[in-house]
Amino acid sequence: MKTSFPELEFTEPERYELHEGPFYHFEVSRREFVQVLGAGILISVAVPSAFAQRSGRGGGTANLAQRLHLGADGMITVFTSKVEVGQGSRTQLTQAAAEELGVPVDRIRLIMADTAQGPDDGGTAGSRTTPSTVPAIRRDCAAARQLLVNTASTAFNIETKGLSVRNGLVEGLGSDRRFGYADLASEKYAQALKRDAGSGVAVTEVAQWRVLGTAVPRVGAVEIATGAHRFPSDIVRPGMLYGKVLRSPSYGAELTEIDLGPAQALPDVAAVRDGDFVGFAAPTSFAAEQARDAAAKTAKWKIAPHPSSDELYDYLRAHATSPRPRRDLRGSPDDALKTASKVLRETYHVAYIQHAPMEPRSAVAEWKEGNLTVWTGSQQPARVRQDLARSLRIPQERVRVIVPDSGGGFGGKHSGEVAVEAARLALAAKRPVSIRWSREDEFTWAYFRPAGVIDVAGGLDDKGTLVAWEHVNFNSGASAIATPYEVPNIATEFKSCDQPLRSGSYRALASTANAFARESFMDELAAASKTDPLEFRLRHLKNDRLRAVLVAAAERFGWRNEWKLNSARQSIGVGLACGTEKGSYVACCAKIQVDERAGTFKVLKVCEAFECGAIQNPGNLQAQVEGCIVMGLGGALREEIRFKDGKILNPMFSQYRVPRFKDVPEIETILVNRPDLSSVGAGETPIIGIAPAVANALFNAAQVRIRSLPIRNAALRAST
Amino acid sequence: MNVNVQFTVNGQLQRLSTDPRRTLLDVLREDLGLTGTKCGCGEGQCRACTVLLDGSPVRSCLTEITEVEGRKVESIEGLGRNGRLHPVQEAFIQEGAMQCGYCVPGMIVATVGLLRRNPKPTQTQILDALNGNLCRCCGYGNILKAVQRAVRSVAPAESATSSRTGNPK
Numbered sequence: 001m002k003t004s005f006p007e008l009e010f011t012e013p014e015r016y017e018l019h020e021g022p023f024y025h026f027e028v029s030r031r032e033f034v035q036v037l038g039a040g041i042l043i044s045v046a047v048p049s050a051f052a053q054r055s056g057r058g059g060g061t062a063n064l065a066q067r068l069h070l071g072a073d074g075m076i077t078v079f080t081s082k083v084e085v086g087q088g089s090r091t092q093l094t095q096a097a098a099e100e101l102g103v104p105v106d107r108i109r110l111i112m113a114d115t116a117q118g119p120d121d122g123g124t125a126g127s128r129t130t131p132s133t134v135p136a137i138r139r140d141c142a143a144a145r146q147l148l149v150n151t152a153s154t155a156f157n158i159e160t161k162g163l164s165v166r167n168g169l170v171e172g173l174g175s176d177r178r179f180g181y182a183d184l185a186s187e188k189y190a191q192a193l194k195r196d197a198g199s200g201v202a203v204t205e206v207a208q209w210r211v212l213g214t215a216v217p218r219v220g221a222v223e224i225a226t227g228a229h230r231f232p233s234d235i236v237r238p239g240m241l242y243g244k245v246l247r248s249p250s251y252g253a254e255l256t257e258i259d260l261g262p263a264q265a266l267p268d269v270a271a272v273r274d275g276d277f278v279g280f281a282a283p284t285s286f287a288a289e290q291a292r293d294a295a296a297k298t299a300k301w302k303i304a305p306h307p308s309s310d311e312l313y314d315y316l317r318a319h320a321t322s323p324r325p326r327r328d329l330r331g332s333p334d335d336a337l338k339t340a341s342k343v344l345r346e347t348y349h350v351a352y353i354q355h356a357p358m359e360p361r362s363a364v365a366e367w368k369e370g371n372l373t374v375w376t377g378s379q380q381p382a383r384v385r386q387d388l389a390r391s392l393r394i395p396q397e398r399v400r401v402i403v404p405d406s407g408g409g410f411g412g413k414h415s416g417e418v419a420v421e422a423a424r425l426a427l428a429a430k431r432p433v434s435i436r437w438s439r440e441d442e443f444t445w446a447y448f449r450p451a452g453v454i455d456v457a458g459g460l461d462d463k464g465t466l467v468a469w470e471h472v473n474f475n476s477g478a479s480a481i482a483t484p485y486e487v488p489n490i491a492t493e494f495k496s497c498d499q500p501l502r503s504g505s506y507r508a509l510a511s512t513a514n515a516f517a518r519e520s521f522m523d524e525l526a527a528a529s530k531t532d533p534l535e536f537r538l539r540h541l542k543n544d545r546l547r548a549v550l551v552a553a554a555e556r557f558g559w560r561n562e563w564k565l566n567s568a569r570q571s572i573g574v575g576l577a578c579g580t581e582k583g584s585y586v587a588c589c590a591k592i593q594v595d596e597r598a599g600t601f602k603v604l605k606v607c608e609a610f611e612c613g614a615i616q617n618p619g620n621l622q623a624q625v626e627g628c629i630v631m632g633l634g635g636a637l638r639e640e641i642r643f644k645d646g647k648i649l650n651p652m653f654s655q656y657r658v659p660r661f662k663d664v665p666e667i668e669t670i671l672v673n674r675p676d677l678s679s680v681g682a683g684e685t686p687i688i689g690i691a692p693a694v695a696n697a698l699f700n701a702a703q704v705r706i707r708s709l710p711i712r713n714a715a716l717r718a719s720t
Numbered sequence: 721m722n723v724n725v726q727f728t729v730n731g732q733l734q735r736l737s738t739d740p741r742r743t744l745l746d747v748l749r750e751d752l753g754l755t756g757t758k759c760g761c762g763e764g765q766c767r768a769c770t771v772l773l774d775g776s777p778v779r780s781c782l783t784e785i786t787e788v789e790g791r792k793v794e795s796i797e798g799l800g801r802n803g804r805l806h807p808v809q810e811a812f813i814q815e816g817a818m819q820c821g822y823c824v825p826g827m828i829v830a831t832v833g834l835l836r837r838n839p840k841p842t843q844t845q846i847l848d849a850l851n852g853n854l855c856r857c858c859g860y861g862n863i864l865k866a867v868q869r870a871v872r873s874v875a876p877a878e879s880a881t882s883s884r885t886g887n888p889k
Contacts, residue, residue, distance in 0.1 A: 084820075085820055086819035086820025086822075086857045087819070088819070097737035176844070202743075215816075217813070217816055218816055218818060218819075220821075221812075221813045221816070221818060222805070222813060224818050224821035224824050225766075225809040225812050225813050225818070225824060225825075225828060225878070226756070226796065226797065226799075226800065226805065226809060227754075227755070227756015227795070227796035227797050227825045228756065228797075229759070229821065230755065231755075231758070231822060232753035233755075233758075233759070234749075234756075234758075236755070242750065259734060284738075284739075284742065284750050285746055285750065286739060286741065286742045286752075287739070288742075355856075356855065356856055357822075357856055358758070358760050358766065358768060358820060358822035358823050358855070358856045358857075359758070359760070359820070359822045360760075379824055379881065405821075406820065407758070407820045407821070407822030408819075408820045408856050408857060409820075409824060410856070439760070439761040439762055439763070439764060500889075619816055620816075621863060623816065623819055623857075623859055626858070626859070626861050626862075627857050627858040628858075629821060629858075629860055630860060630861075631856070631857075631858045652761065652763055652765065652855065653760075653761045653763065653765035653766055654737065654763055654765050658854060658856065659858055659860075660851050660852075660854065660860075661850050661851045661853070661860050661863075661864070662847050662851050663848050664858075664860045664861065664864075667861060693759065
């Protein structure tokens with residue numbers, strides 16, 4: 001029953017991580033520390049390297065005792081540094097542990113993302129939980145199961161061969177003998193648990209899965225449905241105050257003067273200014289706001305110039321920096337473009353968008369006997385711990401970060417600003433402090449999915465075969481920049497830019513932009529050679545897994561009946577797109593309807609096929625795929641951050657329209673299961689096909705080619 | 721400048737003295753420890769803060785505390801009866817209608833409010849009632865299934881719904 005985990009056939013995904021110094025430069029006074037921490041505490045800089053633990057790879061576990069705690073009551077506690085932000089990691093990791101331990105799911109208690117306990121499986125990013133952490137937990141739990149079997153074998157002098165584990169008990173010992181994990185929990189076997197899991201542990205083959213591969217319901221569902229679950233913003237500590245932070249009126253503005261007096265005159269308010277940071281804590285968030293607003297009236301700012309979103313794409317092109325150009329070359333694309341019988345060149349744009357998780361950044365910080373504990377919603381607890389230690393200049397060992405299951409991430413919560421703010425304010429207030437960013441804070445001071453400009457060129461020979469391909473991405477990232485199509489001459493390049501807004505990862509990040517450009521352009525090439533876009537793609541596609549999802553989606557959608565080579569405007573149109581990223585494969589077909597009179601259109605139906613190896617939880621996978629399609633529709637149709645003079649012009653849900661119930665089209669999904677292949681993550685890649693599929697459908701119907709996301713109805717109207 | 725306010729929350733009488741400009745949401749969360757009601761935007765656009773006021777859904781982030789004087793507030797914590805979950809809560813769990821779950825209390829409370837005034841809503845009526853509630857995980861399909869399941873549990877004779885999700889066209 002051995003399953004190996006072959007090297008995955010993709011490289012570490014480009015992450016587009018924030019590379020920046022600390023958010024705040026504090027000058028915490030010695031006196032404040034002595035008051036909070038007690039005398040004699042050494043304040044030192046503890047972190048040697050800013051990104052020491054940045055890689056996020058699921059490293060090896062030091063020993064089983066770090067991963068597992070066996071309760072005398074039969075409950076088994078499993079530890080991981082991964083977080084649950086709605087992607088289903090808690091359930092999936094619980095399933096993995098239950099599968100290998102041979103216990104029911106409800107006997108597992110999974111402790112996630114507490115820097116004080118458990119092994120470091122890295123942060124939660126890049127769809128790495130499924131391919132890295134699930135195997136690590138399976139391996140460790142399989143080792144524990146083996147240990148249980150071996151111990152029983154020795155204790156009862158029975159060969160291990162006939163022994164197995166079910167419901168936490170060893171089976172095959174004889175009817176009068178009971179031996180299970182609770183027995184292994186005794187002191188007698190404590191040493192045995194302190195060993196490494198080792199690499200030769202046999203995990204359960206996919207064909208034998210009993211828990212993995214099934215739609216185990218979300219762990220913790222009752223607590224969610226009853227309101228009992230405490231999200232980071234719900235944590236309450238004794239004596240806790242609520243905090244508010246003064247924000248600058250525009251990006252780059254410098255605080256030159258402020259009088260904290262009016263705020264401090266209010267009852268029970270603690271106010272602190274430390275460098276750029278100005279914060280207020282009070283018994284209610286309303287009182288903290290009053291204090292902040294009173295002080296804000298006295299603030300003087302030095303305003304800095306900042307570009308506007310109206311000039312964004314020219315700005316990016318003009319500010320390409322590319323210290324390390326990533327140019328991948330195959331064949332001679334320049335020559336091939338010169339000699340091709342037909343050449344197209346187009347430019348595509350994608351806007352900045354915001355993750356807008358339902359729960360804005362939140363943190364509760366508490367200082368106790370010189371130690372700092374912070375509960376916060378972050379995908380990177382270890383990095384937040386480093387940020388806290390660096391900002392507050394205390395050793396990391398004195399900092400504990402706990403991430404309760406949080407209200408959404410989507411790649412947008414990799415940073416720890418709010419944790420640092422709460423900790424600084426708690427230090428000043430000498431009480432625990434809770435800060436929940438406002439929606440406007442989140443829309444302004446979090447980071448964004450980077451905007452991008454993408455130039456694509458393609459050359460066809462006289463038979464309509466692609467002979468040259470060029471794809472240059474300015475700013476938005478290199479994920480999925482390589483074309484999956486067979487082309488003999490290729491040049492791809494990512495140019496980083498000195499960009500106006502703080503940017504970081506997002507669900508599938510640049511893959512969405514690169515897939516939008518590539519799949520739209522493939523459609524343009526197909527149209528230029530008057531070919532069915534499905535046929536055109538298949539003719540240039542060898543990758544079996546990508547072909548399989550493309551054919552599956554097209555067949556279910558009824559592509560061959562739905563698609564027509566239109567030469568005049570029609571009210572109904574269909575489009576498709578496909579792609580691969582992070583080891584998984586997606587194809588998406590969309591049907592849209594144009595309202596000629598109103599100059600608008602509506603997405604009627606989406607059919608998407610997705611394959612990510614062996615399916616570990618079909619229920620959660622379905623939810624991830626549907627969620628990606630609908631979230632992707634937001635970025636495709638409406639979402640766009642606009643800014644001017646250093647201000648975000650639409651920092652509210654009333655001004656930044658995200659998908660709602662009525663925006664959901666009919667959705668059909670095909671989850672292609674490949675039990676013969678390693679499982680990879682599914683929370684990101686299903687988002688990349690929807691935007692180009694819709695844009696291509698719009699072309700099919702209205703003969704209008706949209707090359708900029710979001711697709712605005714205005715673009716459609718302008719063409720009529 | 722505090723005022724005295726008196727109202728019931730989940731059947732319990734509450735009397736408190738507070739700044740009249742505070743919202744019902746803040747009082748529930750910060751004074752009464754009822755953190756099941758969430759803040760997602762503070763401008764009434766996401767409805768994570770939905771509670772029932774005299775039986776009707778309201779946005780507690782836009783409801784000043786003085787508005788609830790003498791009235792009846794129900795929050796997510798008060799929906800269960802005698803240790804049993806409300807059928808709408810059951811339906812959300814059964815359908816797996818949650819990803820991060822932050823929007824779920826607001827969704828459930830809004831659904832309870834809808835079913836109280838209209839036990840057999842049509843699909844259009846469901847969409848009208850819930851369109852203001854945001855789910856950024858975009859799990860709208862399963863949430864709709866949960867609402868439909870809740871409707872059926874009120875009216876079991878209703879026929880089963882299609883396995884497809886989304887809006888019928």
